[in-house]
Amino acid sequence: MHSTFKKRSSKAKNLTELRPGEAGVLEKLDLPDDDAQRLMEMGFIPGHSITRGLSAPGGDPRVFRVDGSEVALRRETARRLILR
Amino acid sequence: MGDCHGCANSIATLPPPGAGTAARRHIVAIVGPPNSGKSTLFNRLTGLRQKVANFPGVTVEHRMGRVKLEPGREVFVVDLPGVYSLTPRTEDERVTHDVLSGNMKGIPRPDAVLLILDSTNLSRHLVLAAPVLSLGLPTLVILNMADDLKSRGGELNAAELAMQLGSPVALVSASKGLGVEKVIQFLSGATLGAAPKAPLIQLPVIQDIPKCRAWATSVGNKTGYHAPAPPLWTRRLDAVFLHPIAGPAVFLVVVVAVFWTILFGADPLMNAVDAARIASGNWIGSHLANEAVRSLVVDGVWSGVGSVIKFLPQILLLFLFIGVLEDSGYLARAALIADRTMSRFGLQGKSFIPLLSAYACAVPAIMSTRTIESKRDRIATILIAPLMTCSARLPVYVLIIETFIRREPVFGFARVLALLALYALGFVAAILTARLLKSTVLRSSRSSFMLEMPPYRWPTLRSLGLRLVDRSKVFLRRAGTVILAVAVVLWVLAHLPLAGGKPPVIEQSIAGKIGHAFEPAIAPLGFNWKIGIGLITSLAARETMVSSLATIYGIQGSEGLEHSPGLQDALRHDLTLGGAVALLVFFAFAMQCMSTTAVVRRETGGWFWPAAQFAYMTGLAYVCAFAANRIVMIWA
Numbered sequence: 001m002h003s004t005f006k007k008r009s010s011k012a013k014n015l016t017e018l019r020p021g022e023a024g025v026l027e028k029l030d031l032p033d034d035d036a037q038r039l040m041e042m043g044f045i046p047g048h049s050i051t052r053g054l055s056a057p058g059g060d061p062r063v064f065r066v067d068g069s070e071v072a073l074r075r076e077t078a079r080r081l082i083l084r
Numbered sequence: 085m086g087d088c089h090g091c092a093n094s095i096a097t098l099p100p101p102g103a104g105t106a107a108r109r110h111i112v113a114i115v116g117p118p119n120s121g122k123s124t125l126f127n128r129l130t131g132l133r134q135k136v137a138n139f140p141g142v143t144v145e146h147r148m149g150r151v152k153l154e155p156g157r158e159v160f161v162v163d164l165p166g167v168y169s170l171t172p173r174t175e176d177e178r179v180t181h182d183v184l185s186g187n188m189k190g191i192p193r194p195d196a197v198l199l200i201l202d203s204t205n206l207s208r209h210l211v212l213a214a215p216v217l218s219l220g221l222p223t224l225v226i227l228n229m230a231d232d233l234k235s236r237g238g239e240l241n242a243a244e245l246a247m248q249l250g251s252p253v254a255l256v257s258a259s260k261g262l263g264v265e266k267v268i269q270f271l272s273g274a275t276l277g278a279a280p281k282a283p284l285i286q287l288p289v290i291q292d293i294p295k296c297r298a299w300a301t302s303v304g305n306k307t308g309y310h311a312p313a314p315p316l317w318t319r320r321l322d323a324v325f326l327h328p329i330a331g332p333a334v335f336l337v338v339v340v341a342v343f344w345t346i347l348f349g350a351d352p353l354m355n356a357v358d359a360a361r362i363a364s365g366n367w368i369g370s371h372l373a374n375e376a377v378r379s380l381v382v383d384g385v386w387s388g389v390g391s392v393i394k395f396l397p398q399i400l401l402l403f404l405f406i407g408v409l410e411d412s413g414y415l416a417r418a419a420l421i422a423d424r425t426m427s428r429f430g431l432q433g434k435s436f437i438p439l440l441s442a443y444a445c446a447v448p449a450i451m452s453t454r455t456i457e458s459k460r461d462r463i464a465t466i467l468i469a470p471l472m473t474c475s476a477r478l479p480v481y482v483l484i485i486e487t488f489i490r491r492e493p494v495f496g497f498a499r500v501l502a503l504l505a506l507y508a509l510g511f512v513a514a515i516l517t518a519r520l521l522k523s524t525v526l527r528s529s530r531s532s533f534m535l536e537m538p539p540y541r542w543p544t545l546r547s548l549g550l551r552l553v554d555r556s557k558v559f560l561r562r563a564g565t566v567i568l569a570v571a572v573v574l575w576v577l578a579h580l581p582l583a584g585g586k587p588p589v590i591e592q593s594i595a596g597k598i599g600h601a602f603e604p605a606i607a608p609l610g611f612n613w614k615i616g617i618g619l620i621t622s623l624a625a626r627e628t629m630v631s632s633l634a635t636i637y638g639i640q641g642s643e644g645l646e647h648s649p650g651l652q653d654a655l656r657h658d659l660t661l662g663g664a665v666a667l668l669v670f671f672a673f674a675m676q677c678m679s680t681t682a683v684v685r686r687e688t689g690g691w692f693w694p695a696a697q698f699a700y701m702t703g704l705a706y707v708c709a710f711a712a713n714r715i716v717m718i719w720a
Contacts, residue, residue, distance in 0.1 A: 034173060035532055040293040041168035042534060043208050047294070054326040056420045061433075063326070063420070063537055068205040068311060070537040072420050074427070077534065 015064065015078035018052035024083035025049055031080045043067030044081060110159040111192060112151075112271055113183060115216055116200035117209050118166035119538045121228040123147075125200055125258040126163040127550050129267065134550075146179070153272045161198075161271075162191065169293070170215040175459065184219055196222040196274035198267065203227035203255065204238060204312050204539075210300035211293065213249060223251045224270040230255035231262060232539075238312030245307040259544055315539040318413075322537075325417045335421045338409070342440055345401050353397035361390035376587070380575050387631050388571025389564070395445060395475060399559055400552050402444045406437060406452060407551045411543035415455070419535060429515045430522025432458070432533050435465040439514070442472035446680045448555060450687055460528040464521045466687060467697050470680050471514035471673065473507045476626040480671050481506055483630055487652040488664045502668075509672045513704070570624040570678075571631075574617075578635055590614075590636050609670065609706070610663025610713040622676045629671075662716035666709040674705035 018024055026046050029036040043066040044050070053063035053070055061072045073081075116122040126134070130149025147163040164183055165176035172178040179188065186193025199216050201209035206227065217223055225245070227233075233240065233255075246253040252270060256263035324330050365386040372378040409415040415437060423433030434456040442449035449469045456462040481503060489499045522528070577595035579587040590596050598620065599613035606616050614636050622629040630651075637654040659667065675681065675698045684694040 032529070035529070037171070037173065037293065038168075038532075039534065040297075041211070042536065045294050045297050054322055056326070056424060057328050057332050058424055061420060061423050061533065061535070063322075065314075067208045069208065072416075072423075072535040072537060074423070074533050077532075 013083045015050065015052075015073070015081040015083065016062075016075055018050070018064075018083075020052050020054070023049050023051040027082045027084045029081055031077070035077070039077075039081075042071050043069060044071075050081075050083075110196075111194045112159050112161050112196045112198060112274070113194040114161060114163050114198045114200060115180060115184065115212070116166060116226075116228075117168050117202070117212055119536060120166065120200050120202045120209060121258045122163060122166055122200050124544075124547060125198070125226065125228065125256070125264075125267070126161060127547055128258050128261060128264055129161055132550070132553065146183075151268070151271060153268060157272070159195075159271050162194070168212060170212075174457070176457075184216070184221070194221060196224070196271070198224050198226055198270075200226040200228050200258075202229055203233045203240065204229050204236065204315075206240065206309055207300050207304045207311065208297070210303060211296045214296050214299060217249060217251060222274045224267065224274070225249055225251050225253045226258075226267060227253060227255050228258050231257040231260060232315075233312050236312030236315065237310075239308060239310040241308045245303070245309075248303050248306055259541070318539040321540050322417070325414065326420070331417075331421060335418055338414070338418065339440065342402070342405055343443065345398075345405060350398035350401050353401075354394050357394050357397060358390070361386065361393065365390070376579070379579070380572070383635065384571050384575030385568060388574075388628060389568050393560070396556065396559055398444055398475060399448055400556060402441055403448060403551055403555045404548060406441065406448075407548045408543050409437070410455070411541065411547055413538045413540040416535060416537050420537070423533065423535075427533075429518045431464060431518050432456070432461050433535065435461060438465050438469060439472060442469040442474060445474050445476070446470040446472070446677065447559070447683050450680065450683050451555075451558075453687065458528060458532055460522075460526040463688060463693060464518055464526045466684055467521060467693065467700075468514040468517050470675060470677065470697070470701065471510050471517065473510040473672070474626075474677075476677065477506075477671055479627050479630045480622075481668065482647070483633075483651065483655070484664050484668055486647065487655045487659075488661060506668060506672055509669070513673060517700075570621060570628060574621050574628075574632060574635065578617075590638070595636070608713070609666045609709045610660055610717075611667065612658055614658060615663075615667065619670075619676075622671075624676075624678045626671060626676045660717070661720055662713040665716050666713035669712045670705045670709040672705070673701055673708055675701035 012027070013024065015024070026044060026048055028046055029039055029044060031039070045067070048067055051065040053065050055062040056072075061074045062078060063070050063072045064078070114122055114126055126147060126149065129151045133152075134147055134149030146165070149161050149163075150158050151161050152158050162183065164180045167174075167177045167180045170177060170181045170184070172181045182188040183191060184194065184197065197216060197219070199213060201212070213225060227240065227242065227245075240255075242253045242255050254263055254266040254270070256267065258264070325334055365382045368386065369378050369382040372381060406415075409418065419433035419436060421433070422436035426432055426435055435453070438449045438453045438456075440449075441452055446469045449472070450466050453462050453465045453469070456465060485499050485502050489502060574595065577598070578590060578593050580594050581588065581592075583592065587593070588596075591600075595617050596613070599617040602616040602620065603611075603613040606619065611619070614633070617636055618629045618632045621632040633655070634648070634651055637651060655664075681694045681698060684697060685691055688694065
């Protein structure tokens with residue numbers, strides 16, 4: 001418990017830290033403009049809830065449920081999506 | 085078919101914008117996000133009356149088709165690329181934007197728009213409605229997959245939505261054909277000449293996605309939209325297909341099944357086509373009295389074109405496979421599973437299926453790269469696809485291997501091993517080339533990979549059938565043009581000039597002289613002028629090598645030339661072991677396929693990439709064949 005708290009306060013949580021089935025609310029997209037726009041079009045809009053789904057074998061890429069659809073992202077991308 | 089032929093011609097000559105209104109053809113654009121069922125609706129409306137084309141100057145292709153309204157009236161429907169917005173960032177978006185605003189050369193501004201949205205995911209898809217409606221064109225908002233919405237417990241008041249959007253709304257199931265009559269009705273009314281009007285409703289600022297999304301939510305709320313429950317079957321199937329152990333196992337089964345189909349499953353059909361070709365060739369031959377004409381028709385045209393048509397069953401089976409995988413939604417899962425491995429070579433999951441298909445033929449493989457949105461990844465995949473061992477190389481490999489590895493039991497194994505080594509050689513060259521490209525000229529950000537997982541659906545026979553018809557047309561056109569021309573030209577060059585009214589011996593023929601002129605360039609690889617002629621003809625299509633060699637060595641055209649003892653004896657006499665290995669290496673790497681070059685030009689929108697690919701592959705082939713010849717010479 002304590003360590004989780006510490007981690008959260010020291011560094012913002014990102015999408016890769018969601019456990020399967022866990023949901024979080026998107027705060028911002030820390031990505032180049034083009035990629036961020038495309039992700040927003042696919043539903044990754046700040047303020048929206050994102051749920052971690054299944055993943056490819058080995059855990060990368062991972063599927064996220066967002067705004068009625070499922071989108072797979074690589075680790076590099078998911079890490080840049082910061083949760084509230 | 086006859087009907088379709090006519091449409092292809094009439095579509096190719098679209099009237100210029102502003103042509104006389106009386107005779108003017110009406111154009112309606114279909115716009116929608118990816119996975120909204122755009123193509124299904126397009127197929128439903130046009131059936132076989134459709135054609136694939138490229139806009140001038142861009143690589144994005146579109147499909148055009150005719151929709152019959154009441155007798156004597158028809159409209160042209162253009163299926164635009166799937167987009168989430170009209171902000172012209174990607175090429176797809178730019179094309180859609182330009183066509184809708186009337187700025188695309190070669191196509192007048194559409195008279196009306198069919199905006200197709202997935203009703204099971206309406207709030208997100210409505211985001212696209214804002215920019216499309218603000219164009220002011222008469223628009224029908226089609227809410228597709230209405231059957232899914234209902235069965236999964238979703239709700240929507242279409243009349244209220246029409247009020248909110250200021251445009252007619254139709255609930256439709258394109259895959260089942262439900263509600264399509266409403267679309268026809270709209271097309272009929274919209275093209276009677278109603279003047280475009282400015283939108284009556286307040287639309288959000290279209291560049292701001294969060295604002296558009298908030299607007300979509302509020303519209304959804306006002307119209308009593310209840311999103312349906314998550315697709316239960318998709319979740320259940322994904323629990324298997326994306327299971328840490330079962331997932332890769334299913335994936336492997338699919339890959340092996342595709343491979344087996346390409347290499348063995350199509351064999352009986354291919355042999356049947358071959359047998360039909362030989363039988364019909366003999367029959368035609370028996371009805372041609374003139375020996376020269378008979379030789380041209382049977383040995384030149386029939387065996388040249390037939391050697392290519394032989395591959396049709398294989399390619400159709402492959403496309404059937406890919407069609408089922410794509411339409412069912414499994415392809416996205418396969419891409420997900422393959423992504424990690426592919427990313428090691430700088431590629432991505434979506435490159436996997438095209439590369440697998442390339443083991444049958446690079447032409448359909450390159451056409452299937454259209455599913456890759458990242459342009460750089462797509463070009464990299466297109467560039468390496470022809471290095472995969474396509475089935476046209478197989479007859480050449482078999483001929484050389486059987487000629488130079490003896491049949492004794494131990495060597496029988498060696499033959500298989502040699503063949504596998506050649507498959508591996510092509511594969512290794514492909515992935516090394518991919519790495520090279522992706523770390524230099526085609527470098528792209530790793531974070532640009534995003535893949536939407538559509539819900540699983542039953543593929544429809546209709547859409548699978550249309551795919552196969554489309555691919556057959558492309559393939560047969562190739563056999564009827566390029567291959568036919570090469571076969572005729574080679575035959576003529578090998579039979580002229582006439583000496584005393586008779587065709588010359590091959591050495592004195594024009595082909596022989598060309599081969600001799602070419603010899604100094606290929607002598608370092610261990611090839612003589614006869615092999616040289618074969619190489620020149622095989623630049624058009626690899627498999628012509630075998631029939632060309634048969635023509636050159638004067639071996640009678642009969643069944644299974646690659647197993648012909650006469651041809652093998654002749655080659656053993658003319659090729660050293662080093663030359664034979666060099667020839668295999670040359671065929672593994674060289675770009676000897678006009679159809680591939682043509683399709684690369686079409687898919688990349690210019691001559692730069694096909695030229696670079698030809699130079700790279702053929703250069704690589706020359707250097708490696710030279711090295712192989714030297715190494716074998718020193719070692720043996």
